[in-house]
Amino acid sequence: MRYFIxxxxxxxxxxxxxxxxxxxxxxxxxxxxxxxxxxxxxxxKAVADAWxxxxxDAGSRLVYHRESEQAYKAGQxxxxxxxxxxxxxxxxxxxxxxxxxxxxxxxxxxxxxxRVLVNGFAIGVPKEGTRQWLRYGEGTLAGRRxxxxxxxxxxxAQFSPRGINGAIDEILFPINHGIFHYTxxxxxxxxxAFRTVRTTPQEFVQLxxxxxxxxxxxxxxxxxxxxxxxxxDYDEAGQLREGVxxxxxGFAAHLVRTGEG
Amino acid sequence: MRYFIxxxxxxxxxxxxxxxxxxxxxxxxxxxxxxxxxxxxxxxKAVADAWxxxxxDAGSRLVYHRESEQAYKAGQxxxxxxxxxxxxxxxxxxxxxxxxxxxxxxxxxxxxxxRVLVNGFAIGVPKEGTRQWLRYGEGTLAGRRxxxxxxxxxxxAQFSPRGINGAIDEILFPINHGIFHYTxxxxxxxxxAFRTVRTTPQEFVQLxxxxxxxxxxxxxxxxxxxxxxxxxDYDEAGQLREGVxxxxxGFAAHLVRTGEG
Numbered sequence: 001m002r003y004f005i006x007x008x009x010x011x012x013x014x015x016x017x018x019x020x021x022x023x024x025x026x027x028x029x030x031x032x033x034x035x036x037x038x039x040x041x042x043x044x045k046a047v048a049d050a051w052x053x054x055x056x057d058a059g060s061r062l063v064y065h066r067e068s069e070q071a072y073k074a075g076q077x078x079x080x081x082x083x084x085x086x087x088x089x090x091x092x093x094x095x096x097x098x099x100x101x102x103x104x105x106x107x108x109x110x111x112x113x114x115r116v117l118v119n120g121f122a123i124g125v126p127k128e129g130t131r132q133w134l135r136y137g138e139g140t141l142a143g144r145r146x147x148x149x150x151x152x153x154x155x156x157a158q159f160s161p162r163g164i165n166g167a168i169d170e171i172l173f174p175i176n177h178g179i180f181h182y183t184x185x186x187x188x189x190x191x192x193a194f195r196t197v198r199t200t201p202q203e204f205v206q207l208x209x210x211x212x213x214x215x216x217x218x219x220x221x222x223x224x225x226x227x228x229x230x231x232x233d234y235d236e237a238g239q240l241r242e243g244v245x246x247x248x249x250g251f252a253a254h255l256v257r258t259g260e261g
Numbered sequence: 262m263r264y265f266i267x268x269x270x271x272x273x274x275x276x277x278x279x280x281x282x283x284x285x286x287x288x289x290x291x292x293x294x295x296x297x298x299x300x301x302x303x304x305x306k307a308v309a310d311a312w313x314x315x316x317x318d319a320g321s322r323l324v325y326h327r328e329s330e331q332a333y334k335a336g337q338x339x340x341x342x343x344x345x346x347x348x349x350x351x352x353x354x355x356x357x358x359x360x361x362x363x364x365x366x367x368x369x370x371x372x373x374x375x376r377v378l379v380n381g382f383a384i385g386v387p388k389e390g391t392r393q394w395l396r397y398g399e400g401t402l403a404g405r406r407x408x409x410x411x412x413x414x415x416x417x418a419q420f421s422p423r424g425i426n427g428a429i430d431e432i433l434f435p436i437n438h439g440i441f442h443y444t445x446x447x448x449x450x451x452x453x454a455f456r457t458v459r460t461t462p463q464e465f466v467q468l469x470x471x472x473x474x475x476x477x478x479x480x481x482x483x484x485x486x487x488x489x490x491x492x493x494d495y496d497e498a499g500q501l502r503e504g505v506x507x508x509x510x511g512f513a514a515h516l517v518r519t520g521e522g
Contacts, residue, residue: 010310011323046307046368049271062272065414103435104365107307107372113363136425153326157498161510164397164490164499166434170512173427174364229425237418238425249422250511251431 001032001219004091008039008098008109015196016151019211020097026212035087039108046111052078069119084116088141093218094185097149103171113179122183137228139184145218146180148172148190156194168192173251177226186223225256262480264288265352266297269359269370276457277360277412280472287473296348300369307372313339330380345377349402354479355446358410364432374440383444398489400445406479407441409433409451417455429453434512438487447484486517
């Protein structure tokens, strides 16, 4: 399979860096193709701004999502952005690997979302012959699988369903549901390494093996069963219909339950 | 009162820019002091990396949170970071104003979190005489209030409690709970302008007045009643004790209910 790893950590000699290196080696040894975007090593520009559109009228009012859609359709995206889109299209498995900073991805990865997932490509794609959009289960990137691989400073209990930080699955909902599922990528359950600052060498070996095993199995795992926008569970306003997850609110309501439907 | 507005939008002539300008003007006219960090205008560096620590041994392994704690304690943070910390300490109300991009803040604001909320200041502050930390209700920034002011591309129904994007309150939990409440800032309910791309001039006037009114009332509103970590609702592992929000999981379990306690 073709793995595209988007990796965001400032220190190659970190636990994150070692996990990434081990993943690349193991995947290639198993005969897979691997591409890595090491955002720090690339000095990937994090900030979405007017610089991204050298061809635009510099005096006009910048509406970023409109400008990026035009640049995309005209083949005038910055080469570094166009290359990431090409990597996404090439891939069969997308891995987002990063340390969780303030309950989200490092800014350099957030900026990758902001700049690469352009309008007309990852969002704003109409479903032909309907008044619907290709999103939340459908989209340009459908057919691919995605996995978030994250390290945390906090302990597992703090990220448990009743933990004070919020459950890790809910903290990652904006990525698993809001980016992967939104663009058609099937999200797998995340790989999480908690409290990595305390990792012993023995624990690292176990962690590394667990990570490699998860990546190697990416083609076989059942994805997180988020509901499809155009699958009948939502009304035209984008809300769960009566009778679907009746009485429930919160992120978990967007999961199909066993035995349902 | 002293308002510190952290503002992240690339276009001054945007709806966000107009709201920010109106807020500054109205607050100053009402006799308040206002500071604005316009992150795009400042070209605020979004990416947390080794450049932030010119005094460090360049050959050593970078552990960002350790390096930033040392630089903070030695008074060697980059001036742009030290100034933001000074602004936070000066403030009584912290406003984070931004467009919601991919269900989170623009990278330039995420990077502000990553770089400014340094270890030893906003996190990693021990509670004297205990084995606890000053966080989640207590902290260096206690006594302040915080408000997220956000614009969205999507419609209100999509961000409602059963909306496909996830409820806006849950999408903003990582900021309201994970940043404001974490550092001791009392979060107020967010100001949200939905579907701003369709705003008419008449609607803008209403929106602006509603925004200004919210900011002017910031001292009077009741904050979001998140539970305090050291208030008795959590066990030593950081999980809700039995009997607290019994049987509940999800972000909403961390809210104190009416009549509780």
